[in-house]
Amino acid sequence: MGRWCPRLRFVERQRTRTLYRAAGSLRRDTTRRATRDGFRPEPEVRPVLRMSTLFLRTLREDPADAEVASHRLLVRGGYIRRAAPGGFTWLPLGWIVYRNVERIIREEMDREGFQEVHFPALLPKDPYEASGRWADYGDNLFRLQDRKGADFLLAPTHEEMFTLLVKDLYSSYKDLPLVIYQIQTKYRDEARPRAGLLRGREFVMKDSYSFDIDDEGLQASYDKHRVAYQRTFDRLGLPYVIVSAMSGAMGGSASEEFLVPLAVGEDTYVRCSACDYAANTEAVQVQPPAPIAFDGLPAAxxxxxxxxxxxxxxxxxxxxxxxxxxxxxxxxxxxxxxxxxxxxxxxxxxxxxxxxxxxxxxxxxxxxxxxxxxxxxxxxxxxxxxxxxxxxxxxxxxxxxxxxxxxxxxxxxxxxxxxxxxxxxxxxxxxxxxxxxxxxxxxxxxxxxIEAAEVLPGDPCPRCGSAMEIARGIEMGHIFQLGRKYAEALGLTVLDENGKTRVVTMGSYGIGVSRAVAAIAEIGCDDKGLIWPREVAPADVHIVATGKPTDPQLPAAEQLAAECEAAGLRVLLDDRVGVSPGVKFNDSELLGVPTIVVVGRGLADGVVELKDRRTGGRRDVPLAEIVGLLRDA
RNA sequence: CGGGGAGUGGCGCAGCGGUAGCGUUCCUGCUUUGGGUGCAGGAGGUCGGGGGUUCGAAUCCCCCCUCCCCGACCA
Structure with missing residues (x-):
């Protein structure tokens, strides 16, 4: 890890970004990635996306097989397309959104000094046999064989591989602590894939693993993830509740889930009406009442x-x-x-x-x-x-x-x-x-x-005794102190300062990346369509040109788009000719770019209409001021 | 894996023994240009797959696959 200090790099990145922004030559949230050689900015200007040529077809009606809002709208808006049972194709707009989500997660991991690696999704059986999961995982594991009949699996998570990788390379306490992560396609042979992206059989997950010599170290790694996750979900615009989860028989101790409160979610959790206690129903601990003296109790x-x-x-x-x-x-x-x-x-x-x-x-x-x-x-x-x-x-x-x-x-x-x-x-x-x-x-x-009785609304909070309520949510993240289960099973040890062999203690931490796209869509949408937070939106501004092909609106919109592009804004331009204004307006609302600019009949007076997708508010703005307004928004 | 519903042009649906239809989308022409404009012409389907019954099957029977919803399992 030595020479590369992510913390410092991040500061440097912030500084450069400010400089670029001042010069007006960098779009606001330009993607910059950490590499060993320093930061490599992506192209500083993203070309205008033109709807006349964009690989996109919006649907007038809801697809019949989609029930939940995110699934319906992502398909209708041309973001995704079903390709296999539980598997989706990302179309250009969807892929832009997906990569924005991935970028935010990656930035927040890198900011903590976690390092990215990438494993194969196709793995041999042996490590999973050693950990016992080849048997324990049951039917949810995708299993296959190569031409020689050797067993393989499509990984549902990668604890074994991370453990073995660290075992391969590290053998001293001086190498710890270490956190490595990947953003990987995962496979689970779900009995019932459903709700579009919310639960597929192929999905993308960010999973990280921490390696520490002792419990204090593990706690510190855990706490770092907790903070990083809070920042990540804030940036993604996802509201969340952190609930205690069952670490169960996995041998771990602390375990918390980040749930996004959504009725379509499949997790039930309880929340105290008075204090901040929240827990997965599985993890709720009933407070036993005080014992009663036997004196005077009637006989059985x-x-x-x-x-x-x-x-x-x-x-x-x-x-x-x-x-x-x-x-x-x-x-x-x-x-x-x-x-x-x-x-x-x-x-x-x-x-x-x-x-x-x-x-x-x-x-x-x-x-x-x-x-x-x-x-x-x-x-x-x-x-x-x-x-x-x-x-x-x-x-x-x-x-x-x-x-x-x-x-x-x-x-x-x-x-x-x-x-x-x-x-x-x-x-x-x-x-x-x-x-x-x-x-x-x-x-x-x-x-x-045994804690096995159902939890009912109004049950007393184990912390403060007030009535609890029951709510539904979708699991977006999980942080989990694994302890030594995998390190023991796979023999991951290091020498401590006394030259003694110590079993490493681990944590595992996941975020559903593709699921996050669906959750953001689910949280933000209304009856007209999607509403993206700016940082994950496919564009900063959606410029709609109305009027006849020979009218001045289209060239004016082109001009405006070019100016926005030069100012570092990501632009989606509706330059389709022969498409009526109503269609364009409806599409702009369906697609959900947070800011919409209509170059229409006000152009004669030198104004365009600025619309806020979320509030529906609109006002006329002089054409000359629009770029500045958008850039500072 | 249990219970319920459904598979027919890209999308939404009708047809339920006798020549595959409607709306939308798409293409062409005209028309219209601030809320899915109108008219005309056209393209597009192994009716989920396989087997059977029948002179004849999208339609009836059997098996399988897939999708959706409710339960059991997961980021």
């Missing part, structure tokens, strides 16, 4: 409760029968303890039964459960399984039979709300019988606690 009693197969019928029965009624109030589902038995399919192919007890007013959330028991997968407990375990009375299962020490021998875990001294109505392990006043800690003792 078994009751005949025929025809009560559901929680609701059970509660109704208890409220209806005088001898079962609660002395002070109506019974509710929250007074019951619901017990569910599932089968865990372990990665090694074996199965274990697991029983879960949750308050009867909520269901078991299979996603939360799976996050807790991963990498095992959940299967329903079948009729045959019930038959094989006679201690279980289906529909009347209770703590009396559950537990490693009890008749069923099935491990029994309960919700954190089930604390010592709480009394429950629950199954009595005999058909048609329930037990009431069964007290936790006195009458039964489960094998442990």
């Amino acid at each position: 009693a078994v009751m005949d409760t025929p025809d009560t197969p559901t929680i609701q019928t059970l509660v109704d029965l208890f409220n209806a029968r005088p001898e079962l009624r609660h002395p002070d109030r109506e019974w509710t589902a929250a007074d019951t303890l619901k017990n569910l038995v599932v089968k865990l399919r372990n990665p090694d192919g074996t199965s274990t039964a697991l029983a879960i007890g949750v308050p009867g007013d909520r269901d078991v959330d299979l996603k939360r459960l799976e996050a807790q028991v991963g990498p095992a997968e959940i299967e329903p407990f079948s009729e045959e399984d019930f038959a094989a375990n006679p201690a279980l009375a289906k529909g009347y299962i209770g703590p009396g039979a559950l537990g490693l020490e009890n008749a069923s021998g099935i491990r029994y875990l309960v919700d954190p709300r089930v604390v010592d001294g709480t009394a429950w109505i629950t199954g009595a392990d005999q058909p048609g019988q329930h037990v009431m006043n069964l007290v936790m800690g006195r009458d039964f003792t489960p094998d442990g606690v």
Whole structure:
């Protein structure tokens, strides 16, 4: 890393940019890339994009197979085109937008001193076999064979390759810390690709990996990414919520997701209405209530409760029968303890039964459960399984039979709300019988606690106790302290200052690049079309020439476009002849360049119309002032 | 992988045993030029694929593929 100092380079870049801008010879956000030899500016002037020759066809109607706004509008606006199940072709405008997004991400990575590399997407099986992921990844992994029958895969992420690369080249603590990243096409054989770019089987991801000697170093690398991601999403114009995520069985500790709040998103998260707590539902930790003393609690009693197969019928029965009624109030589902038995399919192919007890007013959330028991997968407990375990009375299962020490021998875990001294109505392990006043800690003792009950709106925040709300979002980024799992599996060690071998600790950090394009489109659009933030837009200004082919508007627009180009602005010029103004206006709104200039009937008075795509606001501006206005905008 | 819907010119749709249609797009000519202008002429389709039934299949039957929506999984 020695000689190359990105931080310094960045400062230098800023300075040069200011100079260029002052000279009016550089477009505002010109792309400049870091290389070992210094900064190499791209061509300083981008030629005007002319709609008369642009490889573009906008559609008058929505494509029928597109549901979400971003998919609909990106196809209709001629940005992308479906080419394969879960795969899209980028057309010229789309590719410009895509590269802008990529550039912003790259700049923010480089700014932190992270270094870019590039792996193949097509990889041999061996490293993934060594890490165990060849088996663990399951059907989502694209697998193929070469002509000799050797196994390959199309990489879904590159932890193994990064780990091996560093192992290849580095062997001393002096080489660390290190962060390297790539922007790569990734492949996942999604069961259901959908929503256009939001979830494809081929997509582009920026993934970076940090390598540190100790936990403090890992934390520092993690924090750097956190900050870099915040800056990146700000520049992309994407609102986001940072939520705690499950690091689960992956062996990591800290893990956070950057979610863009969108109803079309597939991630459910909770957010506190009072404090800044936010978490993926899988990661929500319930705050257990205080235990209750056993003194004075009535004794448990078994009751005949025929025809009560559901929680609701059970509660109704208890409220209806005088001898079962609660002395002070109506019974509710929250007074019951619901017990569910599932089968865990372990990665090694074996199965274990697991029983879960949750308050009867909520269901078991299979996603939360799976996050807790991963990498095992959940299967329903079948009729045959019930038959094989006679201690279980289906529909009347209770703590009396559950537990490693009890008749069923099935491990029994309960919700954190089930604390010592709480009394429950629950199954009595005999058909048609329930037990009431069964007290936790006195009458039964489960094998442990599990976070598997569903999270409901209004549940108390684990941090401050205020009511939480539930929202949907799309995962745009994930930062994750991997720890030593991959380094251990693949033997990545370095010598420390005492000459002792140390296993390196790692972090992995991803941003969905192609997904970001869709998310930005989704966030910004309206019923007329797309609205890009300026930095990712395909142009700074969309100049529309109206009037007959022989009118002065077209030459005036050409002239204006040339002046803008010279001033460093990126221009999209609608110079199509014989296209009516209505069509041009509609296209300009569909395409979503943030600023639109109409060279039209005001030209006779020396003015053009300046339109803001987002607000719809428009005003006449003297032709002579327009370039300055745009440049300073 | 379960449940539901659908595949017919670039796009949107109709046709549901008897010669493949409409709108839009595209091409030509005229017309129009501040919100998808009007008129006329034209181009463009292995009716998702394969098998079967039938004198005859876009249409009926079987298998497969693909797309969309809701669930189970992921940036």
